[in-house]
Amino acid sequence: MQEQLSLLNRISDELNSDLYPEPMLRRVLNLTVAHLGATTGSIMLFDQQNRVSSYILQREDLTSESADKIVGTVLTEGFAGWVLNHGAGDVISDTYEDSRWVVYANQPYDVRSVIATPLRRRQRVIGVLTVVHDEPNRFELADLQLLNAIAGQAAIALENAQLFKQTEQERVKLSAIINSTQDAVLVTTPENEILLLNPAAQEILGLNGESTQGNLLSEITDNDNLLKLLSPNSPAAGEVSLPDGRTMWGTVTELADMGRVTVLRDISAFKALDKMKRDFITAFTHDLRTPLATVKGYIELVRMDGTVTTRQEEDLEGITRAANQMKALIENLLELSRLEQLEELKKEPVNLEEVIQSSMGTVAPLATSKNINVILSDIKNDVVIEGNSVLLSRAMGNLLDNAIKYSSFGGQVCVKLEQNNGQAMVSVSDNGLGIRAKDLPRVFEKFYRASAELDEVPGTGLGLSIVKTIVEQHGGQIWVESEVGSGSVFTVALPALENGHDLAVTN
Numbered sequence: 001m002q003e004q005l006s007l008l009n010r011i012s013d014e015l016n017s018d019l020y021p022e023p024m025l026r027r028v029l030n031l032t033v034a035h036l037g038a039t040t041g042s043i044m045l046f047d048q049q050n051r052v053s054s055y056i057l058q059r060e061d062l063t064s065e066s067a068d069k070i071v072g073t074v075l076t077e078g079f080a081g082w083v084l085n086h087g088a089g090d091v092i093s094d095t096y097e098d099s100r101w102v103v104y105a106n107q108p109y110d111v112r113s114v115i116a117t118p119l120r121r122r123q124r125v126i127g128v129l130t131v132v133h134d135e136p137n138r139f140e141l142a143d144l145q146l147l148n149a150i151a152g153q154a155a156i157a158l159e160n161a162q163l164f165k166q167t168e169q170e171r172v173k174l175s176a177i178i179n180s181t182q183d184a185v186l187v188t189t190p191e192n193e194i195l196l197l198n199p200a201a202q203e204i205l206g207l208n209g210e211s212t213q214g215n216l217l218s219e220i221t222d223n224d225n226l227l228k229l230l231s232p233n234s235p236a237a238g239e240v241s242l243p244d245g246r247t248m249w250g251t252v253t254e255l256a257d258m259g260r261v262t263v264l265r266d267i268s269a270f271k272a273l274d275k276m277k278r279d280f281i282t283a284f285t286h287d288l289r290t291p292l293a294t295v296k297g298y299i300e301l302v303r304m305d306g307t308v309t310t311r312q313e314e315d316l317e318g319i320t321r322a323a324n325q326m327k328a329l330i331e332n333l334l335e336l337s338r339l340e341q342l343e344e345l346k347k348e349p350v351n352l353e354e355v356i357q358s359s360m361g362t363v364a365p366l367a368t369s370k371n372i373n374v375i376l377s378d379i380k381n382d383v384v385i386e387g388n389s390v391l392l393s394r395a396m397g398n399l400l401d402n403a404i405k406y407s408s409f410g411g412q413v414c415v416k417l418e419q420n421n422g423q424a425m426v427s428v429s430d431n432g433l434g435i436r437a438k439d440l441p442r443v444f445e446k447f448y449r450a451s452a453e454l455d456e457v458p459g460t461g462l463g464l465s466i467v468k469t470i471v472e473q474h475g476g477q478i479w480v481e482s483e484v485g486s487g488s489v490f491t492v493a494l495p496a497l498e499n500g501h502d503l504a505v506t507n
């Protein structure tokens, strides 16, 4: 009994000392065979389809060819197959009298008594442990119990080893992906301690392979953009400029119970392309201004040259309209490209009611010309946001201009100003033509004009793009609801200051 306990202890040590199945099982087999004074033993392991996945023999004097042959035979006709099918172990006292034992040709040693038991995990037989002796009657039922205990422990250790192998394989795969990706990957704790930097991240941070694990991000870089991106409550994405001129786009993902994963992708090529495009538009539209002014000058000259016929006057008015339309297009394009190039807005506390009043003044002549009543309703006083009043008036003016432009003579336009949950909400509604559902998602796109029937309404398709850009630069959102024939409601939500208090505190 004492001996059996000490054997089980040794086996348990062996099973825990190695996470690789084969050497671990081989040592267990050696100990078991030695303890039982047996001739030799084997362990056969099965896959999910009960095919033999590996075969460990204590004696290594069998060629792999004859081992394969043995495996095939014993599983179909032999004792191992019996154990697998019955899911239980047994003792063969004398192989000469038991048909379950198959004697194969050229067997290098004689087998007279056998003991075998299954290795089981969750009701499934995953292997068979067999011990043999060259004399009959060498094993008893007590030995079977011992073998059962060994097989139980081995099965658990085997499963652990397989889980470890799977985890290890996944880890190796994942680390190969992370290490080979061109994107920089930084994993940090919520306190911004470094957990992992892949080679691309090390390159970006100018590190030469030195270990940074456990260091604070602020100890290894002074890049303001990056530190800001990883500061609490910062937006989850943003640009990061590097000292060598490259621009990266960083996205931060929060991981529960771990920290954050930041991925930085090089967008320098896109930035360069975008700049080229904007420079081109600016230069091109700028150069168009002069010939356009000349066209308008010549129109006046024609009029000054002498009386023009009614027909000629209509033609001149047509040319003037086209030139004005072109001028509006140029001005809008220039404005949009200026807005898009703005790095940071000059902001101050802005009272939105004042913004609304000033833009209403700008559109008043147009409203009067179409006999449209612009009314203010539900205007909350003292709604203050941090922003740029000139740009906000421009955005408001564009929304009012559209509401009037796309309404019939005698229509009504209504402006509301509310504050809900820290958001300033401005809405401009009209009872005009409305927008078809299929056009709704596209009206904020550059150059998109919703319908061909509106061609007689002058426009460039850039007004709402300008409004959207301004709203987004103020950290806000804009959306539209509309029905053809009933009218449209454009709503802008902007982060509000609590009656200017927030700003007073930060200032």
Ligand code: ADP
Residues within 6 Å of the ligand: 402, 403, 404, 406, 430, 432, 433, 434, 435, 443, 444, 448, 449, 450, 451, 454, 458, 459, 460, 461, 462, 463, 464, 465, 487, 488
């Ligand atoms: P545009 O210079 O054509 O007015 P915008 O960008 O301001 O350009 O608007 C894009 C399109 O959205 C317009 O051409 C029009 O079809 C539609 N739209 C904008 N505002 C309204 C409105 N209040 N009512 C109906 N349609 C509108």
